[in-house]
Amino acid sequence: AQSVAQPEDQVNVAEGNPLTVKCTYSVSGNPYLFWYVQYPNRGLQFLLKYITGDNLVKGSYGFEAEFNKSQTSFHLKKPSALVSDSALYFCAVRALEGRRALTFGSGTRLQVQP
Amino acid sequence: GEEVAQTPKHLVRGEGQKAKLYCAPIKGHSYVFWYQQVLKNEFKFLISFQNENVFDETGMPKERFSAKCLPNSPCSLEIQATKLEDSAVYFCASSQSSGSGYNEQFFGPGTRLTVL
Numbered sequence: 001a002q003s004v005a006q007p008e009d010q011v012n013v014a015e016g017n018p019l020t021v022k023c024t025y026s027v028s029g030n031p032y033l034f035w036y037v038q039y040p041n042r043g044l045q046f047l048l049k050y051i052t053g054d055n056l057v058k059g060s061y062g063f064e065a066e067f068n069k070s071q072t073s074f075h076l077k078k079p080s081a082l083v084s085d086s087a088l089y090f091c092a093v094r095a096l097e098g099r100r101a102l103t104f105g106s107g108t109r110l111q112v113q114p
Numbered sequence: 115g116e117e118v119a120q121t122p123k124h125l126v127r128g129e130g131q132k133a134k135l136y137c138a139p140i141k142g143h144s145y146v147f148w149y150q151q152v153l154k155n156e157f158k159f160l161i162s163f164q165n166e167n168v169f170d171e172t173g174m175p176k177e178r179f180s181a182k183c184l185p186n187s188p189c190s191l192e193i194q195a196t197k198l199e200d201s202a203v204y205f206c207a208s209s210q211s212s213g214s215g216y217n218e219q220f221f222g223p224g225t226r227l228t229v230l
Binding site: 032034036041042043044045046049051088090094099100101102103104106107 | 159169219223224
């Protein structure tokens with residue numbers, strides 16, 4: 001079985017400061033990891049993914065994520081937060097070989113204060 | 115189209131009534147997925163299709179839920195005899211086909227189902 005943990009329900013950060021949203025995973029075999037963002041009453045928007053290769057993945061809107069195999073983590077980062085980054089962020093792992101369904105974490109609400 | 119389309123946006127049903135939700139995947143995408151988002155933001159996978167064939171239905175409560183993806187028609191998710199606990203937002207997603215299966219899924223805006 002595979003699972004994703006997002007240990008923080010909410011992260012508060014001041015505009016202009018760096019932000020980190022944490023994610024750890026458990027999966028058999030190679031992990032395929034994703035970050036999505038959800039704005040109120042909207043669907044999920046894809047931010048970035050890790051498949052293989054460089055552990056630092058760059059994505060949309062200035063976000064990046066660092067894959068750490070030994071810590072089974074895939075934390076989302078941004079060097080300088082914007083108020084418009086305030087939203088709900090989901091980490092997801094692709095399921096076992098032969099399946100393509102995503103297993104999601106419980107989400108982390110990011111609040112960026114002006 | 116360039117976006118996943120879902121209809122209706124909102125659906126209200128009395129307990130025991132039928133509910134039918136529709137999804138038009140992005141043109142050219144071979145895979146369609148249905149997810150249920152319940153309270154506390156939890157996502158639950160329901161079913162996936164590869165073109166019109168069921169690819170994975172391990173998440174489907176089969177006694178009341180059914181789904182189809184027929185050629186030249188929107189995909190559909192149908193709930194017979196809805197229950198209060200079916201109240202949720204139902205998301206459809208689609209992805210391209212590739213041998214690796216690493217493609218990201220693109221999500222629609224969701225259908226909010228309220229069962230009274």
